[in-house]
Amino acid sequence: MGVLSVVLRSRRAATVPALALGALVLSACSGSSLGQSSGGGSGGEIKVGLLVPLSGVYAPLGQDMRNGFQLYLDQHGGKLGGRSVKVVTADEGEGPQTGVPAAQKLVTQDQSSVVVGVVNSATALGLRDFFTESKKPLIVANAGADAITGSGKSEYIWRTSFANGKVGAPLGSAVAKEVDGSVYLIAADYAAGREMVAGFRKTFEAAGGKVAGEKYTPFGKTQDFQPYLSGIRGSGAKAVYGFYAGAEAVSFVKQYKQFGLADKTALYGTGFLTEGGVLDAQGQAAVGVKTSLHYSTEIDTPRNKQFVADYRKAFQKAPTVYTVQAYDAAAVLDKALANTKNSDGTELIKAFAGVGTIDSPRGQWSFDSNHDAQQKYYLREVRSSGGTTVNAVIRELG
Amino acid sequence: MDTYLVSVLNGLAMGSLLFAIALGLSLVFGMMDVLNLAHGAVYLSGAYVAVAVVGDGAGMAVFVLAVLVAAATGAILGGALAGLTRATPHHLDQALLTLGVALVIAELLAVGFGNDVHSVAAPAPVDGGVTVFGETYPVYRLLVIAFGMVLAVAVYFLVERSRLGSVIRATVADRVMVSALGINTGRVLVGVFAAGAALAAVGGVLAGPILGAQPGLDEKVLLLALVVVVIGGLGSVRGALLGAVLIGQVQALGTALLPEYASFMIFAAMAVVLVLRPSGLLPDRTAVHA
Numbered sequence: 001m002g003v004l005s006v007v008l009r010s011r012r013a014a015t016v017p018a019l020a021l022g023a024l025v026l027s028a029c030s031g032s033s034l035g036q037s038s039g040g041g042s043g044g045e046i047k048v049g050l051l052v053p054l055s056g057v058y059a060p061l062g063q064d065m066r067n068g069f070q071l072y073l074d075q076h077g078g079k080l081g082g083r084s085v086k087v088v089t090a091d092e093g094e095g096p097q098t099g100v101p102a103a104q105k106l107v108t109q110d111q112s113s114v115v116v117g118v119v120n121s122a123t124a125l126g127l128r129d130f131f132t133e134s135k136k137p138l139i140v141a142n143a144g145a146d147a148i149t150g151s152g153k154s155e156y157i158w159r160t161s162f163a164n165g166k167v168g169a170p171l172g173s174a175v176a177k178e179v180d181g182s183v184y185l186i187a188a189d190y191a192a193g194r195e196m197v198a199g200f201r202k203t204f205e206a207a208g209g210k211v212a213g214e215k216y217t218p219f220g221k222t223q224d225f226q227p228y229l230s231g232i233r234g235s236g237a238k239a240v241y242g243f244y245a246g247a248e249a250v251s252f253v254k255q256y257k258q259f260g261l262a263d264k265t266a267l268y269g270t271g272f273l274t275e276g277g278v279l280d281a282q283g284q285a286a287v288g289v290k291t292s293l294h295y296s297t298e299i300d301t302p303r304n305k306q307f308v309a310d311y312r313k314a315f316q317k318a319p320t321v322y323t324v325q326a327y328d329a330a331a332v333l334d335k336a337l338a339n340t341k342n343s344d345g346t347e348l349i350k351a352f353a354g355v356g357t358i359d360s361p362r363g364q365w366s367f368d369s370n371h372d373a374q375q376k377y378y379l380r381e382v383r384s385s386g387g388t389t390v391n392a393v394i395r396e397l398g
Numbered sequence: 399m400d401t402y403l404v405s406v407l408n409g410l411a412m413g414s415l416l417f418a419i420a421l422g423l424s425l426v427f428g429m430m431d432v433l434n435l436a437h438g439a440v441y442l443s444g445a446y447v448a449v450a451v452v453g454d455g456a457g458m459a460v461f462v463l464a465v466l467v468a469a470a471t472g473a474i475l476g477g478a479l480a481g482l483t484r485a486t487p488h489h490l491d492q493a494l495l496t497l498g499v500a501l502v503i504a505e506l507l508a509v510g511f512g513n514d515v516h517s518v519a520a521p522a523p524v525d526g527g528v529t530v531f532g533e534t535y536p537v538y539r540l541l542v543i544a545f546g547m548v549l550a551v552a553v554y555f556l557v558e559r560s561r562l563g564s565v566i567r568a569t570v571a572d573r574v575m576v577s578a579l580g581i582n583t584g585r586v587l588v589g590v591f592a593a594g595a596a597l598a599a600v601g602g603v604l605a606g607p608i609l610g611a612q613p614g615l616d617e618k619v620l621l622l623a624l625v626v627v628v629i630g631g632l633g634s635v636r637g638a639l640l641g642a643v644l645i646g647q648v649q650a651l652g653t654a655l656l657p658e659y660a661s662f663m664i665f666a667a668m669a670v671v672l673v674l675r676p677s678g679l680l681p682d683r684t685a686v687h688a
Binding site: 056057059060063215217218221222223224226227228230231233234246247250251254258259260261277278280281282283 | 401404405408412454512513514515516517519527533534535536608609610612613614615618649650651653654657660661
């Protein structure tokens with residue numbers, strides 16, 4: 001759909017046909033089953049709406065999430081809490097303009113009892129009122145805006161992933177101890193970037209760290225980081241803390257190496273900087289980058305090793321943090337549905353409150369009072385291992 | 399000060415790539431009066447050729463092979479587009495047609511290579527960095543600048559000094575007269591279209607180690623190429639060169655000097671040019687000159 005925006009920006013004459021095309025494309029994306037079975041009631045089959053991006057820049061994340069949810073179902077005979085599950089998938093797309101209608105379709109048309117997924121934070125926040133008013137639970141399995149379980153929290157919204165501010169926070173004090181000198185902060189200029197930096201900065205400065213500079217780069221528009229990298233060099237910083245994801249993470253980490261900063265200035269970041277397909281594309285350029293995240297394929301527990309092996313067997317690739325977040329959403333539903341016969345929204349959220357500790361590949365975690373995941377964070381370092389690169393776990397962060 | 403000199407250098411590297419990409423777009427629009435919105439998709443095809451052939455690292459020979467494969471792919475796509483667009487004389491029809499082709503190509507690439515971000519390694523001998531103005535600078539980008547200079551000179555001689563160039567210029571000036579001389583003008587126009595597309599695809603390979611390859615990159619590049627063409631003036635080689643170098647510098651220096659306005663600067667530059675010189679800095683509507 002971005003092609004259309006190019007046309008919209010560059011050639012006003014083409015606007016109307018472009019919009020018509022866009023409408024066609026959108027309607028083609030959202031086709032899926034038109035089942036009529038009722039969502040509420042007790043026992044029997046339960047319908048779960050899976051709202052993940054299958055097109056656009058977040059499509060790789062959506063694929064990982066769908067695989068994670070599917071793996072849990074396959075491991076449990078297609079049942080959650082002893083009830084057979086029908087999964088209805090809808091394409092979240094890139095933003096709220098596609099994600100919100102897709103979620104509404106899952107609930108009103110497909111009669112899903114619960115919706116799982118949502119990558120984009122704006123979509124999650126935009127859906128808050130809809131889910132609260134229609135009294136259906138939404139399990140957010142990625143979107144990280146602090147407000148989702150903070151100022152904008154709702155009794156119907158639960159999160160198995162993370163809050164942006166909490167991912168950077170545990171790294172702050174660790175970096176303040178590890179780095180002898182000031183640290184430069186750089187991130188993509190949007191809500192997630194600012195929250196990731198703010199979370200880090202708070203604990204970093206509380207632990208006595210000094211900030212050499214702070215820069216936000218235009219989100220989604222920066223392909224060449226050289227001017228910023230020169231700025232970092234000029235600041236005399238001893239280390240850098242950064243947040244990028246997707247294509248920008250690849251460009252940033254590769255150019256950080258190409259312009260010779262990697263050898264002198266340690267690079268820290270939140271784990272999204274080096275996660276999944278992004279790390280594959282970065283290759284050896286990412287070696288030595290240290291990040292904080294609530295998961296790594298290298299966590300050395302029998303639970304995780306089994307999970308990674310099962311996932312590799314099913315999908316011929318390594319799982320990612322996104323996989324685990326959706327996998328755990330299925331685990332939450334499994335436990336909750338075992339405790340309630342009724343799949344009415346009001347009953348489900350009571351059951352969510354009682355799921356207790358989830359034994360996840362990431363370690364044990366539980367919902368806090370704001371319905372956010374309370375979990376351990378790991379300090380990870382990219383290491384070269386047998387021709388590929390992995391996020392080795394150094395230690396747990398306090 | 400040295401920091402800014404490095405930015406200037408970097409702007410030249412980006413300018414060289416933009417020149418290779420925008421040249422075809424400009425010539426095709428200027429000479430054939432066809433707005434080819436599939437130009438970005440042709441570029442992306444080249445980038446994915448680099449992903450497939452070069453991947454995580456290869457020697458110079460393999461990289462050159464990737465350039466040749468991309469040139470052939472681009473030429474074939476360009477030839478096909480030339481054939482398609484000749485049937486539709488109206489601009490809006492052409493825009494929609496080529497936009498449709500762009501969507502199809504982008505989707506096919508996404509099906510073939512997945513939605514993941516891919517990167518391309520610079521060829522092994524020039525993978526490292528050298529110290530320029532006290533900072534480490536990737537050798538590969540210096541080579542890209544050299545390539546841009548060679549390309550500019552080569553295109554100048556081809557269009558301005560060679561017999562083929564005079565045929566191309568004559569075809570634009572008076573197509574009927576040229577065909578009366580026994581020259582197949584349709585073939586000349588298809589050839590220019592194919593060559594322009596081939597250059598865009600080669601640009602995709604050369605930009606691989608800098609910009610990588612991922613879905614959506616085609617639109618970003620197309621947008622930049624359109625800006626370059628608008629600034630330089632349609633159908634002008636010199637205009638494309640000037641526009642590309644200018645946009646490269648605006649991007650690099652603009653980010654270094656006024657980071658808050660960086661993403662807006664190239665459009666501001668375009669707006670200024672459009673207000674002062676509505677037909678571009680070096681327009682060429684009546685005849686083609688290098």
